[in-house]
Amino acid sequence: MSGGGASTRPAVLITGANRGLGLEFARQYAAAGWRVLATCRDPISATALQEIAAAWEAVSIHALDVTDGEQLARLARELGTLAIDLLILNSAWLGPQAGQRMGELDATLFERSFAANATGPVSVAEAFLPHVERSAQKKIVFLGSAAGAIGVLRPPVNLYAYRASKAALHLLARALSIDLAPRGIRVGLVNPGLADTRGLLALGPDEAPPPDLAPVLQLVRAGVIEMITAEAAVTGMIGVIDALGPATVGQFLNYDGAVIPW
């Protein structure tokens, strides 16, 4: 990853940087010498992010709910003519399992998922387009999900609203990659793999996971699916982002660089 000194450091803006993969992105880019604009819904309660900001002078924290158009416009105005080399649209809302299974579908969960996971991230990309365009690296990266890839859909089929909103995001990312290429802006779409953002890998054999996550942990423990650490997922994705160029723009790429079918 290319970093730099105070005057030359590239800048990254990250959504949902208070926990999970967003927090890890903030940590790794800060450690690499980047200017990090870490956004989250509630900066006051973002204690882990505040610790990173206290440790690295080039990290600033900004309030941003990606579904709040007024807040988004205000932040874009506040950042003025700042150049943003890399925009990471990381935030997402998974929602509860209940209401996302056939037989009990809750339409309001679809509305909330699409706002948080599809239209919200694209609105953020649109609002910061001038900042990205005036930067050296000119990259916009969306966090997709294999859960929203139609080509790899397997049972058990659940999380209907989340899956549909991610499939919509994938289409939007692909469309943007084509739309913005003539302006020199590189749009990427990455999948983190199944990354442990809830401390499941640290649970002892007798410790119970949250009920929603018990089926996943069972499959991980049985060796059916692989779960990686948040640190490994983010390190892998940063490698993919570093390599984002004409050959990989607009593809759906796993954290290890493998192409995922749409």
Ligand SMILES: NC(=O)c1ccc[n+]([C@@H]2O[C@H](COP(=O)([O-])OP(=O)(O)OC[C@H]3O[C@@H](n4cnc5c(N)ncnc54)[C@H](OP(=O)(O)O)[C@@H]3O)[C@@H](O)[C@H]2O)c1
């Ligand atoms: N972890 C995985 O295994 C995995 C697998 C595939 C894809 N992904 C994708 O990778 C990304 C990060 O995943 P994660 O596991 O780190 O998720 P996470 O731990 O659930 O964190 C989600 C983040 O998004 C934020 N967020 C939710 N709604 C928001 C909104 N309207 N505006 C701004 N921020 C909002 C949350 O903020 P609050 O704290 O305020 O709720 C939180 O910071 C997501 O796009 C996810 O879909 C993850």
